[in-house]
Amino acid sequence: MNTIVLDHETDFDGWRHAARALVLDGIKPEDVTWTIKGEEELFGPTTTSSPPRPSNGTFNVPAKFVELAQIAILHRDRKRFALLYRLLWRLRHHHDLLEVATDPDVISVSAMAKAVRRDEHKMHAFVRFREIGREREAHYVAWFEPAHHIVELAAPFFARRFADMPWSILTPERCAHWDGFAISFTPGVSKAEAPASDRLEETWRRYYATIFNPARLKVKAMNTEMPKKYWRNLPEASLIKPLIAGAARASEAMIGKAPTEPHKAQQRLEQPMKRKTASELETLREEAASCRACPLWKDATQTVFGEGPPHATIMLVGEQPGDKEDLAGKPFVGPAGQMLDRALVEAGIDRNKVYVTNAVKHFKFVPRGKIRLHQKPSTPEIKACRPWYERERAAIKPVLVVAMGATAAQGVLGKITPINKNRGHLIDLDEQTKALVTVHPSYLLRLPDQDAKAREYARFVEDLKLAAAVLRKSARAA
Ligand code: URA
Secondary structure (H helix, E strand, O other): OEEEEEOOOOOHHHHHHHHHHHHHOOOOHHHEEEEEOOOHHHHOOOOEEOOOOOOOOOOOOOHHHHHHHHHHOOOOOOOHHHHHHHHHHHHOOOOOHHHOOOOHHHHHHHHHHHHHHHHHHHHHHHOOOEEEOOHHHOEEEEEOOOOOOOHHHHHHHHHHHOOOOOEEEEOOOEEEEEOOOOEEEEEOOOHHHOOOOOOOHHHHHHHHHHHOOHHHOOHHHHHHHOOHHHHHHOOOHHHHHHHHHHHHHHHHHHHHHOOOOOOHHHHHHHHHHHHHHHHHHHHHHHHHHOOOOOHHHHOOOOOOOOEOOOOOOEEEEEOOOOHHHHHHOOOOOOHHHHHHHHHHHHHOOOHHHOEEEEOOOOOOEEEEOOEEEEOOOOHHHHHHHHHHHHHHHHHHOOOEEEEEOHHHHHHHHOOOOOHHHHEOOEEEOOOOOEEEEEOOHHHHHHOOOHHHHHHHHHHHHHHHHHHHHHHHHHHHHO
């Protein structure tokens, strides 16, 4: 038996050198044990304990394997080193093995890589910094407990995102620090060393309470997106239970007031179809969460996917998530969203009945101190994201798509479409679907002149009234 002792949990280079030498020496996977320095005794006496000698031979593996292995090796499962070695061993004689989606080793390694990516994503979304020191001396410290060995993987995101503030992320295994110039790592610490609260806590709670919409609450989806194990480190966590409890009461009141129920037979006809589209959208949402089609994912907290009934008659398309949406993971919950909500009410449209999404699903920004300044997405970014919009539209089959602003118009119509020349009338997208182009609510927010703002807002509401008429007509036809 050969025992390979790696330097540490994420020693990919050590694994790679050893694995390469073992393969070239013809050592079968079942004749190798993998362990980590300091833990050898856990595995009991071994017959050999040797770093394999460098071998001169060579062999090629697909680049895809190296990418997959670099991520899967960060998984917490002890068996990962052996599993990766077995896959490598088999790849020598079966170069296309990774394409065999039903192969048990491929399935296991892919699932590990997926779990690691998900953990990384959760870390990006749920790290909350607490301020220690003030002003020039300020340092921001967060406590996080990753499920896998992802601190090194996740840290560059925080360096880009919070480039101007010195921070430390403390975890039980490894800590990451940023001084404004470089990232460094130190051994893990206990939770007692992390600050428990700070003066920003209340701001977080207020913000969370503001964006919480009881009418759109989906507890199951929320628990999937924000599993309970993360709650203990989130300042807003103390609000979640009372908000959910309040939402249930509000929903019951709404149900009590519901005017009519669809006819039972019609309900039966609609159910399987609805379930199909809903699950289609959920699958799309999951796929989009790991979209890497353009570089915007790198600095954004998360993909902000569309939201709304799976069979909405109207689909509203904005430009891209803003700062608030990026943090909340929901479209149009910030200032532009509030402006949109107001205009929808005035136009006679219930937001809960429309599907709301964006042409670009990651927040594009430049950091300026603690602020993230919105940047307009480029044409390649709009194009890279377009398949998500197309697939959302194909699943929902709306009667009308409302494109708000130039980016949305470009995403929806597939070409640059000037707003003023095209607004105010319906445009054919295909036989079943029309498009309506209008301004973006942020444009209204930015107008400095109050008269112009009022005038433009009224025009925006007029455009939405056209959409309301389509909604009414389609309800009559149904
Ligand atoms: N602006 C957008 O276009 N979309 C959002 O979700 C928020 C602001």
